[in-house]
Amino acid sequence: MxxxxxxxxxxxxxxxxxxxxxxxxxxxxxxxxxxxxxxxxxxxxxxxxxxxxxxxxxxxxxxxxxxxxxxxxxxxxxxxxxxxxxxxxxxxxxxxxxxxxHPSIKPPVPAWDLNLVLSRLTGPPFEPLASCSLLYLSWKVAFLVAITSARRVSELKALLCDPPYTIFHKDKVQLRPHPSFLPKVVSPFHMSQDIFLPVFFPKPHANSKEQRLHSLDVRRALAFYIERTRPFRKTSQLFVAIAERSKGAPVSSQRISSWITACIRACYDLARAPMPAVTAHSTRAQASSAAFLANVPLQEICRAATWASVHTFTTHYAINRHSRNDAAFGRAILQAVFP
The missing domain is CATH 1.10.150.130 (Tyrosine recombinase, N-terminal domain)
Incomplete structure (x- = not known):
């Protein structure tokens, strides 16, 4: 035509x-x-x-x-x-x-233990958030937002830190991307999909276990992150660089992905646990998932999470490894199941 x-x-x-x-x-x-x-x-x-x-x-x-x-x-x-x-x-x-x-051969994403990562995020060097290094704070916040929202890394990059794009409610945090951001599927429905992430074991705490679990609260982590990066911010983009040469500048999607995989690797190192290896039909040599994860899309990394027992965090944020319905993410589950 x-x-x-x-x-x-x-x-x-x-x-x-x-x-x-x-x-x-x-x-x-x-x-x-x-x-x-x-x-x-x-x-x-x-x-x-x-x-x-x-x-x-x-x-x-x-x-x-x-x-x-x-x-x-x-x-x-x-x-x-x-x-x-x-x-x-x-x-x-x-x-x-x-x-x-020429059939495409897609190697499996190495499974990683979500409970192991969550347990390490509740203590040093990821806590306390008020004094931990900006690097660990950035890793933790990027990981928590990614795993609870199930959004593409391009969507995480498009998030903004100021109202009305980030709104802290008493019982949740509401996130919206930049108005010019176009999702993969461009439609009124997909362009108006806000992210709602509820609080997790808010104060007051009945015991030390509730206090420890509260350290996985995404709303709390975001509040600390925005406050601690505010003095050197050069952009309203939520995630910003912390390296001295570009401190405060917006980060790329690739950088956010690298933070998340680095967070997983760091938690395994802290637990002195070997990173899982990948074997495909006994025809491929085992590959270090530390290197393998570097080339895997963020959503697939999140989908590769496994757990032997159900963690309260997993249930609360509706993280289901068998069926990941974006609309269900961030919804609180009525019954909490402890690990």
Missing amino acids: ACSDPVRRVLLESRKPSTRLTYEAKWKRFSLWCAQQHISPHLASVPSILDYVLHLKDNHLALGSLKVHLAAISAFHPGSEGHSIFAHPVVRRFLKGLEKV
């Missing part, structure tokens, strides 16, 4: 900025290949485009990357036989064939 330049610009704005940049880079790469083949990229036939996809596959691109390239071509190409390139029946059949010829 031929569109005017103004209409085309509006259509391009329907995508996230990062997606637009990705598509433009992929289209440029396709255009260079077309030039070598003496083909106009806008007039390239479906067979020619599939030849390009095979060229990419020969360069060891994964199936997911190939689909991104096709989506990018589809965004700029007028289509063929009434179909966009990505939706063309021949292209769909070709992708199914690639999946069978």
Whole structure:
């Protein structure tokens, strides 16, 4: 479908900025290949485009990357036989064939013990929050928010520290991302999904056990984190850098992920417990999960949590390792089950 330049610009704005940049880079790469083949990229036939996809596959691109390239071509190409390139029946059949010829092998995420991590977060060096190092405070807060909210790391990066984006209620904390943030699924429903995290064993405490469990309260941890980072903040983004060269600046999604995995590793070190290793069908050598976790998406790391007994924290924040329903996260459970 031929569109005017103004209409085309509006259509391009329907995508996230990062997606637009990705598509433009992929289209440029396709255009260079077309030039070598003496083909106009806008007039390239479906067979020619599939030849390009095979060229990419020969360069060891994964199936997911190939689909991104096709989506990018589809965004700029007028289509063929009434179909966009990505939706063309021949292209769909070709992708199914690639999946069978080159099946993707996804190694398992190493399981880690949630109870072990939680037990270490209740004591030094993660407590007391008023005096522990900013590094351990950052690790703990990032971990608690991630494990209780089940949000993507890009969503955690988009959180802001000031009202009305972070609101401390008496019985919970309410978190909202930056208004310009676009979630993976862009819809009114997904864009208005606030995070509600209830308090955990609030004061007064009946005994030392309740006091210890209160140290896992996400609301409390966030309050300390915001207060302690306020003097050097250079941004309203919730999570900020603590290294001297960039202190107070917003951190990247990758940095938040590294904090969370570092938190898990530190807890294992404190417990003098070996990090779990990964074995796949006895055909792969055991791999250190400390190195393995570095390349695993945040959500998968959270999903890999296991526990031999149910922890009160796990029940209170509705963390279920078999079925992780985002809408259920942060809801208090009526009955607390102690480990």
